[in-house]
Amino acid sequence: MSEETKKEKKTLDLKRRAMPKQDEHERVKNFDEVALGYPVETAIEEARRCLQCKKPLCNQGCPVGIDIPGFIKFIVEGNFGAAVKRIKETNALPAICGRVCPQEEQCEKLCVLHNKQAPVCIGRLERFVADWEAAQGKAEAPAMAAKTGKKVAIVGAGPAGVTVANDLALLGHEVTIYEALHECGGVLLYGIPEFRLPKAIVRREVEYVQSLGVKVVTDYIVGKTRTVDSLLQEFDAVFVGSGAGLPWFMEIPGENLNGVYSANEYLTRVNLMKSFRFPEFDTPVKRPSRVAVVGGGNVAMDSARTAVRLGADEVHLVYRRSKAELPARAEEVENAEEEGVIFDLLTLPVRLIGDQHGWLRELECLRMELGEPDASGRRKPVPVEGSNYRVPFDAVVMAIGNGPNPLIPMTTPGLTLNKKGGIQADPATGQSSRPNIWAGGDIVRGAATVISAMGDGRVAAASIHRYLLGLGGEPEKGTP
């Protein structure tokens, strides 16, 4: 490889092609997608930067193992159809992953050009070919295996469940997805805002999976409408991808005041229930002028940028560590800054203060400074004694994470649970402590990423397939 790199050195193109975005002054007034996607010429230019390494590292960073140099080569050749087909061999949802995967932590981090601070924009290219295919009007049907006659039930139509459904349908199994909400997509629908992931795209990807013969039943709450054990009388295997559960709060005084939202509630109102179009849609949301979002992850950025679009005059992001520790994607932090979100870093909320009618009026915070590194390797924030101060706010959104959904663990006897209260699943197979039940995504991990949920789905689908056809390769009994 070193020889090849040397040869290429003279012509190394280290300019990552930027993706056009909506102007920040315009986009804060609408919920349309911010990033606009590569034009064809830019996509080909960017694809040409790929060195086509003989032993590529990038695909090792992909939780679903996409053949990255392979699909990029097709883009260089202008064969976009072949490129998307290559991706879809291992990833059912490229238009979504191209938008919301943290590529900088995965494939792009391992790109050889990362050493030159200029990794290939793999995510943008993935998005480009997926959108190209959609623009053609019809997706090419993939090769499907002969019917096996085996039936699998999937709980939850989020990224984990949809991935399992896709993989198992291609392998010839009969798949039914049960979704608790009235529309499919899970967190892609209720959590991630329209301006980052248009819902039409989620709908399109789910329709694609349905076109493979996957049945979808909405408004069906497994664990309540029907238990997992009852499903197992009809199905040969069950995959549980029931996702996120109850939001965490800080357990400080005043969190149940009116005007205090969990990020789950705030985003669900706006995204799933479309309250930004109230009263055309019936679900209301408040449009306060001063909003504080507590947290530093992608969900916090989504909440803050939603508040901006709902017309807030001032949106603060309150985070107890410094900017370097923000867990959100750099791109999202940049977008939030461009849109005028004010970052109150090294700041810890300690109390929410309300009026006599139970409405939030003020937030009391404490200044922090960075001390010694803690267990996570990040420098631990330490409160500065006596630095308390109070600021008026009409709304506070708590975006500090959530646990796994409690419904399946509460109603399925014999499932071993993990420390977080989620379902314990073998990382190598996704199998739970009960042999015909698999699990993946947030129900196992608590709050994680879309792509890790899809990775779990891929692993579980392979294991379910082996189980259904009696191919062996399942873990020994007793392995957790």
Add this chain to the structure above:
Amino acid sequence: MYRITERRMIVPNLHEFTVEAPAVAESVRPGNFVIVRPDDQGERIPLSVADWDAGTGTVTSIFMQVGGSTAKLARLKPGATIPTFAGPLGKETEVGRFGTVLCVGGCYGIGSIYPIARALKENGNKVVTLIEARSSYLLYWENKLAAVSEKLLVVTRDGTKGVKGHIDQIPGLLRTAGIVPDRVIVNGCTFLLMRVAQVTKPLGWKTVVNMNPIMIDGTGMCGVCRLSVAGKTKFACVDGPDFDGHEIDWDEFLARRKTYNPEEVDPLRRSSCRSHF
């Protein structure tokens, strides 16, 4: 889509609403609720279940027309369909062998207390049911309730039926009847739940209240239905909706219940008439 088999106003502003939902009818238990969405633009609202028939696959609720969403439901005719009818949700009401149980219902809760009283009776409890309304013309299901109760007590604000007064009359009424309940279970509007809990607290009667906060998903995800119980935050959709009425922070709950009052009635002030926009 779920087909409506019955929707009629049984007393002014309260509607009996029956929907074909076989999967829900199969698994529903007393004290459960369902999430209903009247149309594609509609809100997801929780309705307590008042009756069901697993044979015909139907589920019945009683709802009061308050805001835009219930106004939409109230306009639906039998044969029409709604896009969402999901459930049963929430933990079922505990209906063990307690001895004497006082079931209290008001408003929509006169309906939703019925399956609870029925199950309590089936389990061998002595059921005393008390229903409360502003006036006699707002009472319903008296015969159904009488059939599952040893005694049916009625309180009306104006005295047009039963005892005149408010729910505060409970202790006096029970004393007269010579009843000391081992447990009190209340279904109905928030004010009723709170008043009963306040009245029974000094008497030391265990009081279970079926809470009715704002909800969105109803499945333990969004967290809007939270309330403080014994100083801890609980989520009504998965930890409840039944809680010990003596441990609830009622001021906080009432305030949270009113969060969207202005928005809730806003659609009622609109019509298709141009001058009303």
